[in-house]
Amino acid sequence: MSLSNPRSRVLRADWFDWRSSATRDFIALFGGVVLASILAHVYELGPRLFQLGRGYADSALDAIVFMMFVAFFLSVALTIFSVRRYRDLARETKARTIAEAEARDLARHDPLTGLPNRRLFDEKLDACLGLAGDTHQVAVLMLGLRGFKRIKDAHGHAAGDKALCEFANRLADVLRTDGVLARIGGDEFGIVMPDITSLEDPTNLARRIVASAGGTFAIETGSAELGVGIGIAIAPIDGVNLNELVRGAERALYRAQGDGRSCVRFFEPEMDMHVERRIEIERELRSAITADIIEPHYQPFVSLKSNCIIGFEALARWENRTFGHIPPDLFIPIAEETGLINALGNQLLRRACFDANTWPEMFTLAFNISPIQLRDPALGQRILSILGQTGFSPSRLEIEITESAFVEKTGVAKTVMDELRQAGVRIALDDFGTGYATLSQLLSFRLDKIKIDRSFVSHLDDSTDSQVIVRAILGIANGFGLTATAEGVEDAGQLAYLVANGCAEGQGSLFSDAVPAAGIPALLSREPGRTAVEEMRQDVKS
Incomplete structure (x- = not known):
């Protein structure tokens, strides 16, 4: 059953509403006509009574006077009607003008701040x-x-x-x-x-x-x-x-x-070139994700106690036919800003899990998660789903988060991290010391590892402040029962300081740069006695 037009119902309601101008005008006109008719009948009855009393009447004159009388009262009624309609139209025009002005003003102003839009x-x-x-x-x-x-x-x-x-x-x-x-x-x-x-x-x-x-x-x-x-x-x-x-x-x-x-x-002017290049990179990035051509390379973790590789960190690498090698610190922020980071992260983790399945089972896989990804409550389920699809054990996966995750919707991030830890995934805090982490947050997030930022490690040879900071971070890690990994280890002097102060793991070009999956067998075939740690120990003894 179809419903009647709401506007027609409003119009009908307005017509029969005594408060509406149209109704009042109709009543005024109708009342004027009725009044004229009554007076006309009174006037017509008067001469007849007079004729009965006096015995004569001029019927032609009566008809003329009657018509003039009716015309007079009709003209009065129409005049009243016209004046009222004019006043109502004037009021309606003024109200419409004010409403249009207000609408134009609202269309040009922000409703929250009241500022121009x-x-x-x-x-x-x-x-x-x-x-x-x-x-x-x-x-x-x-x-x-x-x-x-x-x-x-x-x-x-x-x-x-x-x-x-x-x-x-x-x-x-x-x-x-x-x-x-x-x-x-x-x-x-x-x-x-x-x-x-x-x-x-x-x-x-x-x-x-x-x-x-x-x-x-x-x-x-x-x-x-x-x-x-x-x-x-x-x-x-x-x-x-x-x-x-x-x-x-x-x-x-x-x-x-x-x-x-x-x-x-x-x-x-060069900003135009910068922005145009970014737009082109974004376009290429979308195509690269669709084609799944961004691949993970792997940089090893080395145990500073056993002198052995114990795992690898997956790092995104992109070779583009137009721009050549595009570093991750350029395309990862673009992926975050454009909402592509989830699709990219899923692809890289899936490929890394397939690659890691070919390694010895004692090797772990470390994978970086963006703070933008941690805003998604479904992230934990997606990661666990990828582990199930690839057959990779959760106990071998290590998720790395940055300190900014502590201030980016902490409740969601903590829920995701707790969900992963319950499944057996380890959690590491990357670039420790450069962000906003507090000791209470270290406890609330139930971390397994902290990674000392390379900016501190790179100055261990020439900066007393860096030495104090690294020693303090190692003390915090030992106090909380966390594993400490030093990033960016590049020379024997840095390595010697880290070993002397009880650092558990190292990562950097001194051991190996990131290599593609095909290069890992050659990396693992190195003689155990020729690792950087062992060489450093031999140098110290000599």
Whole structure:
């Protein structure tokens, strides 16, 4: 059974609603006609009574007077009707005009912060660019918050919204009166400075913005910190139209966000080349994942006690026909930003498990997990599913996570890690000492291993501070009952210090660089007495 049109029901309800203007006008018109008819009948009855009393009447004159009387009252009724309709139409037109103005205003403003949105920002910028010239320059600043997603993930959307509003208020406080501030979308803001005299104007504003964002932001559950990246483009130097100028500022912002927590960068022409290359790499990366051509190479772990290889770490390697060798620190962040990291991680782990099945069973496989992957509650099940598909034992797998996992939705990461540990998978903390890990977090995550970052190991020969830090990390590992692995071991002096201070495992070019799966048999065929550890011990004895 079909339902009637809701709009027709509303119209019918309005017609019979005595409060509606149409109903009131109809009543007024109908009442006027009825009144005219009654008076007409009264007038017609009067002469008849008069004729009976007086004995005469002029019927023709009565008819003329009657018609004039009816016409008079009809004209009065129609006049009233017309006046009321005019007043109602005037009120409706005014209300419609106000509603349209409010709609236009809402369509050009952000509902959360009340700031202009991207649409109004573009309109204002376009108007300012129409006046730009050699003596009239316009600056565009694009701002991106750092740490906003962490606040939203850890404390919820309400806390994120509150931080955004507070940041917007701080921006408004430092912006000069002729500037235009807009929320472009998400955690990105835009500023137009319509008339600058030199580059010092946007530079000084950017410094004030960085300073204003440097303090803590109050949220329901306490306080949080944010950083801000700022990209700046100048018209007509960096562009003469809206698209060119905004693109330049956004590319400068992209560079600023990659350089540190709170950085300011002006647009430079080579940034276009950098961004275009990144876009091409992203396109190639998608094709590479589809074709499954990114492969794992393997770098050995060496026991510093037994002088033997005890396992391998899988490291992604990509040879591209256009760009040649693309390092992981370039394409892994792109995979994380574009949402490709899960597909890439699954492919690499599956291939690594198949390769590791050909090794002696005492060898372990270490595999890196991105903090982005750890946000997915289904990650543990996917890893265990791959182990089941490949027949690789969970007890031989070692998952490496970074310290940033402790502040990236910790509850989800901990649940995933606990699920894997219950299945027998070991958990290692990579690059220890460079992030945010606390001793309590080391306990709560129930780790099996910590890896000393190569930045400390590489300076063991010439830095007392690095020696103290490495010795302290080894003490923490022993205190918590964790295995310690030193990354980036490159010479005998570093190795000697690590052995003397009780480091359990080493990894680095001194032992071997990463090799493809086909190169592992040759690596394992080395004479046990010729390992780097044994050679170092012989040198010490001699």
